[in-house]
Amino acid sequence: MTRTLRAAIAAVALAASGPALALNICVEGAYPPFSETAVDGSIVGFDVDIANALCAEIGEECALVKVDWDGIIPALLEKKCDAIVASMSITAERMAVIDFTKKYYQSPPMMIAAADSGLVATPEGMAGKVIGVQRGTTHNAYLDKYYGASEIRLYASQDEANLDLAAGRVDAVMADSVALSLGFLKTDRGAGFVALEGDFYEPEIHGAGVGIGIRKEDTDLRDRLSAAIDAIRANGTYKEIESQYFDFDIYGGEN
Amino acid sequence: MHADLVILNWHLFASGAWMTLQLTFLALAIGFSIALPAGLARARRVRVVSPLINGYVYLFRGTPLLVQTFLIYFGLAQFEWIRGSWAWTFLRDPWWCALIAFSLNSGAYGTEIIRGAIVTTGKGELEAAWALGLSRRQVDWLVLMPSALRRSLPQYGNEAVFMLQGSVVASVITLQDILGAGRTLNARYYLAYEGFLAAAILYMAITFLLVLAFRGLEGRYLRHLRPRGVR
Structure with missing residues (x-):
């Protein structure tokens, strides 16, 4: 009697420990071409x-x-997933909460507006204008720091x-x-919009490239993924994937 | 738990609360001014007008407020001719889009509340008025409407609370209401729930005040309906 009970409890405990083998990866699905939701609901992208x-x-x-961008770091911390692969820049602010692998790509920030807007992308030029940005991104932090005279819409x-x-509700987007x-710019919807002149890259804010977010205690997983990034760059897999999306080098230099 | 971050960013929540209160009360006021004539017309089954109002009520009670707001904000913006028209000066602004959606929604629910209160007016009340020799107009404005509006108070109190909770939809079209403030706090410090918790407490506090206000109104205007001997 006790033995069957114990066996039953053991079986339940085993079943409850769940899918320990699969690695859950948090992705966003609304950041083309890196991550977008296809017509059939699947998530595709770089x-x-x-x-x-x-x-x-x-x-x-x-x-x-x-996972929505807003909740992607909390989702990692609450173990809803084990790694974030969502074009997340490696910044000191985020490093206080989570850890990162080495970068897997790096590209600079940009501000775009209507071609006939005549806007100048400096804080003075954008004073009183409305700038749209995704909440909680490095670009959000950059605008908060320098563009206090503009209306920042999140x-x-x-x-x-x-x-x-x-639709013309915001004057520019960063x-x-x-x-x-x-x-956006190269899609049908982006016709008539251009990138504004300017260098917005600031290492302290924008970080050293885009990495994979990992919980701090998972140092083993971090090191294996970092090694895997080197490996796919060495064996040509990275180049193969890159060429499907970009006609330029998106990795940048080693740093 | 980082209560300190909430307190440190109190101004976020203060301006968020102001935004929420603005939208809620303006929408309730505009909704009520739609509901009053629309409810009366529905109760009277005014020809042509009544079925139209019926359609409006069905449309806005049959779809979620979130969908209505999305359709007004993102949907209307897809049409070139709307973006070129005078209406765009309002529809361009997320605040106006939210106010329009919320007002129409609250108006639809209000219409049904007022209609219900009118049709359930006690027959004796109206017979007494006629017996006094009051004209039809006098019966309407001195007896029927005051009585119906008083009796609609408890339900309208409910609608006010629903509107307050429904106003969180504003945060999905970039408005920084209480929920928007909570989300911004969460995003800025990579928190999971502190912002939501602070928002929940604020919504609860406002709900408490709303309930208190309506209880006061009911105490004053529904005194005649209280069971005799109960104080």
Whole structure:
């Protein structure tokens, strides 16, 4: 009697310990071309392909978990996933909460506006104008620091900010240059919009490239993924994925 | 738990509370001024107008407030001719979009509340008025409407609380209301719930005041309906 009970409890405990083998990866799904939701509901993009390639490299089975940008770091901390592959810049602010692998790409920030707007992208030039940005990004922090004279409008996703730029509700939008040029400027919706002149890159704010977010205690996973990034760059997998999305080098130099 | 961060950023929540109160009370006021004539017309089954109002009520009670707000904010912006029209001066601004959606929504619910209160007016009340020789207009404005409005108070109190909670929708179209302030706090410090918790406490406090206000109104205007002998 006691033995069957004990066996039953053991069986339940085993079942409850859940899918320990699969690695859950948090992705966003609203940041084209890095991460976007396809018509059939699946998530595709550069981030997703890199995540899959890295999983194959370290021999883990991976499951993608779609999480809104707002809640993506909390989701990692609450173990809803084990790694964030969502074009997240490695910054000191975030390093206080989570850890990162080495970078897997790096591209500079950019501000875009209507071609006929005649706007100058300096804080003085944008005074009194409305700038849209995704909440909680490095670009949000940059605008907060320098563009106090502009109205900063915060969006939950980059897609929504782009929609409002096209609709004329905001005068300009700031985000990553690749996400803006391929995710908006080169699409039908982006006709009539251009990148404004200016160098907005500030290492303290924008960080040293984009890495994979990992919980601080998972140093082993961090090191394996960092090694896997080197490995797919060495064996040509990275180049193969890169060429599907970009006709330029998105990795930048080693740092 | 980082209560210090909430206190340190109190101004975020203060301006958020102001935004929430503004939208809620303006929407309730505009909604009520829609509901009053619309409810009366529905109760009277005014020809042509009544079915139209019925359609409006059905449309706004049949769809979620979030969807209505999205359609007004993102939906209307898709049309070139709307962006070129005078309406765009309002629809361009997320604040106006939220106010329009909230007012129309509250108006639809209010219409049904007022209609219900009118049709359930005691027959004896109206017969007494007619027996006094009051004209139809006098019966309407001296007996029927005051009585119906008093009896609609408890339900309207409910609607006010629903509108307050519903106003969180404003934060998805970039407005910094109480929930927006909570989200911004969470995003700025990578917190999971502190911002939401602070927002929840604020919403609860405002709800408490709303309930208190309506209880006061009910105590004053529904005194005649209290069971005899109960103080």
